[in-house]
Amino acid sequence: GEQTVAAVLDSGLRGRGGAAFPAGIKWRTVRDTPQQQKYVVCNADEGDSGTFADRMLMEGDPFLLIEGMAIAGIAVGASYGYIYVRSEYPQAVATLREALDIARDAGYLGANAGASGQAFDMEVRVGAGAYICGEETALLDSLEGKRGIVRAKPPIPALQGLFGQPTLVHNVLTLASVPLILAKGAPFYRDYGMGRSLGTMPFQLAGNVRHGGLVERAFGLTLRELVEGYGGGTASGRPLKAAQVGGPLGAWVPPSQFDTPLDYEAFAAMGAMLGHGGVVVADDSLDLARMARFALQFCAEESCGKCTPCRIGSTRGVEVIDRLLAAPDQGRRDEQALILKDLCDTLQYGSLCALGGMTSYPVASALKHFPADFGLAPSEAEQ
Numbered sequence: 001g002e003q004t005v006a007a008v009l010d011s012g013l014r015g016r017g018g019a020a021f022p023a024g025i026k027w028r029t030v031r032d033t034p035q036q037q038k039y040v041v042c043n044a045d046e047g048d049s050g051t052f053a054d055r056m057l058m059e060g061d062p063f064l065l066i067e068g069m070a071i072a073g074i075a076v077g078a079s080y081g082y083i084y085v086r087s088e089y090p091q092a093v094a095t096l097r098e099a100l101d102i103a104r105d106a107g108y109l110g111a112n113a114g115a116s117g118q119a120f121d122m123e124v125r126v127g128a129g130a131y132i133c134g135e136e137t138a139l140l141d142s143l144e145g146k147r148g149i150v151r152a153k154p155p156i157p158a159l160q161g162l163f164g165q166p167t168l169v170h171n172v173l174t175l176a177s178v179p180l181i182l183a184k185g186a187p188f189y190r191d192y193g194m195g196r197s198l199g200t201m202p203f204q205l206a207g208n209v210r211h212g213g214l215v216e217r218a219f220g221l222t223l224r225e226l227v228e229g230y231g232g233g234t235a236s237g238r239p240l241k242a243a244q245v246g247g248p249l250g251a252w253v254p255p256s257q258f259d260t261p262l263d264y265e266a267f268a269a270m271g272a273m274l275g276h277g278g279v280v281v282a283d284d285s286l287d288l289a290r291m292a293r294f295a296l297q298f299c300a301e302e303s304c305g306k307c308t309p310c311r312i313g314s315t316r317g318v319e320v321i322d323r324l325l326a327a328p329d330q331g332r333r334d335e336q337a338l339i340l341k342d343l344c345d346t347l348q349y350g351s352l353c354a355l356g357g358m359t360s361y362p363v364a365s366a367l368k369h370f371p372a373d374f375g376l377a378p379s380e381a382e383q
């Protein structure tokens, strides 16, 4: 167990669900807790727009995930695991359930899982279609049979998670990276990537792109290589306008920033994020003011309601954009734009979780890079 945790730490593996937290630190935290009952939870809610890597893995190679989870469970001292799959993925659920039976029959799960001398078993649970249930603490509430509402942290789930017990929560791709790390060694894995973004990532190309699909590459290739090289540019053949990276609450990245490497830190430095690796491409016919409004509307609909900036601010944000777009003159548009930017700050810094926090990304990036879509002059929007 100790050696497995050390290998995961040493590999530099970071969570693939969005927050990119070092996996090994979580493993160590859970392993070091004294409790008898611990859990491993796999987050397969995959709610981000344009993402499908979790689904492809669960449907195409379910044993990789099962093996990664069993290794994690045995290493941290957990005896039971849950895979929380979104209801929109019936094929993944059926495939996983069948694979679990096969793994159990072969002795990889059960009282002496994989001849480890430890018990480990797991089951699949199906979500009910709420975006917020992808957030780890809301997911735990949902697994406990409650309505998914975000829990305040601390305590972190690694110390007090499912049913109050220490819980290791990871995305599908994080857990599925573990068998390779152990088979080939941490240095092999660490050799891929750049900076602190190590290993490979299955980037997912979707939207208005000629060749959509999954491109697994080491971190560090540029967004341009991905969208123009692999993707072949827009499907419509019209000029590229932007790509939304990291889900429905990711920033809109303009082509002038397409030479940025796909690296967690490089994206954070320009006010964006890689998230789960989803890239949605748009041509010049897309109106980004409409997309900014959509992000706020999405936040209003998906908010769990626990904190004020997100619960109320999202609805007020939709109203501000509507006022901005209907404003009769430049002066009043500028006034509404300032209110909108203020609201973005409140959402970003005042929200309890990243649902409210990240809603500012698509709105602020659209305002900053595409002021004309809001009827604003460039200089004022850049203020």
Ligand SMILES: Cc1cc2nc3c(=O)[nH]c(=O)nc-3n(C[C@H](O)[C@H](O)[C@H](O)COP(=O)(O)O)c2cc1C
Pocket: 014, 015, 016, 017, 018, 019, 020, 021, 023, 043, 044, 045, 046, 047, 048, 131, 132, 133, 134, 135, 136, 137, 169, 170, 171, 172, 174, 175, 353, 354, 355
């Ligand atoms: C609103 C919201 C939705 C999220 N949805 C997902 C999701 O669908 N899948 C996922 O793996 N992580 C999602 N996350 C991130 C999880 O909270 C958590 O960070 C992740 O499951 C941890 O696993 P990792 O360390 O492997 O990334 C979401 C976070 C937020 C705030």
Ligand code: SF4
Pocket: 132, 150, 302, 303, 304, 305, 306, 307, 308, 310, 311, 351, 352, 353, 354, 355, 356, 357
């Ligand atoms: S930011 Fe939104 S989703 Fe997150 S805890 Fe607050 S109300 Fe809930």
